[in-house]
Amino acid sequence: MNKLKWWQTAVFYQIYPRSFADGNGDGIGDFAGMTARLDYLRSLGVDALWLSPHYPSPLWDCGYDISDYEAVAPEYGTLEDFDRFLEAAHARGMRVILDLVLNHTSDEHPWFLESKSSRDNPKADWYIWRDPDPVSGGPPNNWQSCFDGPAWTYVPERGQYYYHYFMKQQPDLNWRNPQVKAAMWKAVRFWLERGVDGFRLDAIGTIYEDPAMTPHRVPLDLAGLRHLADTAQTPAEKKRLARYWREMFQYQWGGPGLHDLMKELRALVDEYPGDRLLVGEDDDIAYLGDGDDELHLVFNFPLMRVERITPAHVRRNQRQRLARLDALPTRGWGCNTLGNHDSSRLFTRYGDGIHDAALARLNLTLVLALRGTPFLYNGEEIGMTDLIITDPSRLRDTMATWYYRALIEELGVPPAEAALRAGRMSRDKNRTPMQWSNAPNGGFCPPHATPWLPVNPNYAQGVNVADQEADPASLLNFYRRLLAVRKATPALIEGEYRPVHERARAYLAFLRQTASQTVLVVLNYSDKARRLDFSSLSKRPGRVIFSSQQGAPATCDLSRLEVADFEACLIELF
Numbered sequence: 001m002n003k004l005k006w007w008q009t010a011v012f013y014q015i016y017p018r019s020f021a022d023g024n025g026d027g028i029g030d031f032a033g034m035t036a037r038l039d040y041l042r043s044l045g046v047d048a049l050w051l052s053p054h055y056p057s058p059l060w061d062c063g064y065d066i067s068d069y070e071a072v073a074p075e076y077g078t079l080e081d082f083d084r085f086l087e088a089a090h091a092r093g094m095r096v097i098l099d100l101v102l103n104h105t106s107d108e109h110p111w112f113l114e115s116k117s118s119r120d121n122p123k124a125d126w127y128i129w130r131d132p133d134p135v136s137g138g139p140p141n142n143w144q145s146c147f148d149g150p151a152w153t154y155v156p157e158r159g160q161y162y163y164h165y166f167m168k169q170q171p172d173l174n175w176r177n178p179q180v181k182a183a184m185w186k187a188v189r190f191w192l193e194r195g196v197d198g199f200r201l202d203a204i205g206t207i208y209e210d211p212a213m214t215p216h217r218v219p220l221d222l223a224g225l226r227h228l229a230d231t232a233q234t235p236a237e238k239k240r241l242a243r244y245w246r247e248m249f250q251y252q253w254g255g256p257g258l259h260d261l262m263k264e265l266r267a268l269v270d271e272y273p274g275d276r277l278l279v280g281e282d283d284d285i286a287y288l289g290d291g292d293d294e295l296h297l298v299f300n301f302p303l304m305r306v307e308r309i310t311p312a313h314v315r316r317n318q319r320q321r322l323a324r325l326d327a328l329p330t331r332g333w334g335c336n337t338l339g340n341h342d343s344s345r346l347f348t349r350y351g352d353g354i355h356d357a358a359l360a361r362l363n364l365t366l367v368l369a370l371r372g373t374p375f376l377y378n379g380e381e382i383g384m385t386d387l388i389i390t391d392p393s394r395l396r397d398t399m400a401t402w403y404y405r406a407l408i409e410e411l412g413v414p415p416a417e418a419a420l421r422a423g424r425m426s427r428d429k430n431r432t433p434m435q436w437s438n439a440p441n442g443g444f445c446p447p448h449a450t451p452w453l454p455v456n457p458n459y460a461q462g463v464n465v466a467d468q469e470a471d472p473a474s475l476l477n478f479y480r481r482l483l484a485v486r487k488a489t490p491a492l493i494e495g496e497y498r499p500v501h502e503r504a505r506a507y508l509a510f511l512r513q514t515a516s517q518t519v520l521v522v523l524n525y526s527d528k529a530r531r532l533d534f535s536s537l538s539k540r541p542g543r544v545i546f547s548s549q550q551g552a553p554a555t556c557d558l559s560r561l562e563v564a565d566f567e568a569c570l571i572e573l574f
């Protein structure tokens with residue numbers, strides 16, 4: 001595996017800094033806490049960490065509204081704390097990538113404060129400013145923000161509107177202005193020089209809009225669309241909903257210029273030694289350019305954008321994605337994930353309410369055995385679940401507090417129902433503090449502190465690190481074992497993917513194969529044990545290198561492979 005880059009062999013682990021570990025007892029995660037938990041992460045067996053934004057921010061979007069790109073949020077620590085963390089991670093052989101938000105800044109960033117102060121200041125053109133519509137005197141067009149109503153906000157000092165794809169506290173930068181680029185590239189160098197190993201690029205698709213600013217034609221505003229999303233029942237309503245989502249934002253995405261911009265950023269990053277990584281928060285393989293001149297990775301989001309993971313879905317997904325990756329002049333590398341800070345937790349989302357623990361094991365095996373670099377999300381290794389916050393005053397995701405008000409004020413929904421719907425759509429549910437032990441506040445912060453988001457009370461029912469460390473049969477130890485097996489099995493890292501038994505509906509089977517090793521992966525997504533015949537692959541006994549069943553035999557007869565209900569197994573073929 002010598003020719004592979006570090007990011008091709010690595011398993012990534014996303015840390016949500018605010019919720020990971022509180023080192024100073026104020027109820028908020030920080031660098032001291034993260035540094036203290038590096039040995040835990042090492043023992044888990046992950047190789048690289050992605051930090052969600054750690055920069056100063058007024059927190060309208062939980063850190064994705066940055067007010068200083070070259071500093072650390074004071075509640076997380078100082079630059080020295082950051083450096084210590086980075087050094088300690090590197091000393092343990094772990095890489096660190098940061099979140100880089102290019103599309104927008106906070107409205108409290110000094111660039112924006114200057115830009116909005118007049119029409120002729122030096123940064124007047126750093127954001128997207130437009131005059132009011134000459135006829136109505138209102139916003140320049142009907143574009144919506146995907147978070148909170150109209151995409152245009154009026155500023156009296158300029159007598160103009162600025163554009164924001166996200167919240168009004170997140171004004172879009174004008175990337176057609178070369179000064180904006182230069183300022184952002186300076187921030188990129190700032191972190192590269194400190195030694196970070198790369199960046200996860202936030203929301204890149206939104207950087208350039210349609211230059212003609214064509215209005216959309218959906219007969220709803222954002223609140224109406226979200227309401228439809230909550231209430232659509234029939235296939236026709238659901239189809240209409242999908243079309244409306246697409247059409248409402250179609251002119252606000254993917255404008256011309258992005259590939260050149262990504263090439264420029266890649267060239268900058270490549271000036272630094274050590275194969276620094278760029279991974280885009282997008283699923284479009286076009287962002288890999290020719291395979292070697294734009295981003296290194298984009299996420300396989302279509303894999304996770306389903307209600308249930310089924311064998312047929314995974315096969316279809318792999319067929320489509322791998323064909324596109326393989327068609328690039330320099331073959332592309334995959335990147336698979338089933339959860340992050342924006343999505344319902346995988347234990348909840350892909351569970352069926354009865355076999356959740358078994359399904360979580362199957363899905364981890366899937367992500368670690370598919371072709372591509374896996375990304376895990378903090379807390380999934382102990383089976384953390386969504387926590388729906390029904391007290392609106394405790395919500396911190398302002399997208400949800402906006403929705404709560406819109407439901408009551410614009411759509412006349414009763415407050416109790418509005419609270420439930422806002423809690424469900426809120427991303428707070430999957431961002432609650434990490435559960436370290438069966439102690440008050442789940443051991444995240446001291447008993448007397450108030451955690452920034454409520455801790456899920458299921459820490460007291462075994463969903464915590466300390467209890468699971470002690471239990472060999474825990475999900476945490478399952479993660480550890482499987483991560484170790486992956487590391488020791490070259491075919492799982494660099495092997496080709498070849499589906500077998502492609503018509504099976506209840507189970508998924510595929511090979512990962514290099515010139516010197518073949519591994520058969522069998523994932524039984526059903527509650528029935530079965531006996532399967534894989535003798536066409538080999539007549540010799542297979543070696544069971546991993547099974548989710550305790551006491552599985554070390555070898556197996558491929559002509560009559562016994563697979564238990566919901567079993568995940570990896571078998572080396574000879």
Ligand code: GLC
Nearest residue numbers: 061064101166202203281342
């Ligand atoms: C990305 C982030 C999300 C954030 C948005 C705006 O989608 O993952 O958390 O709200 O960008 O920055």
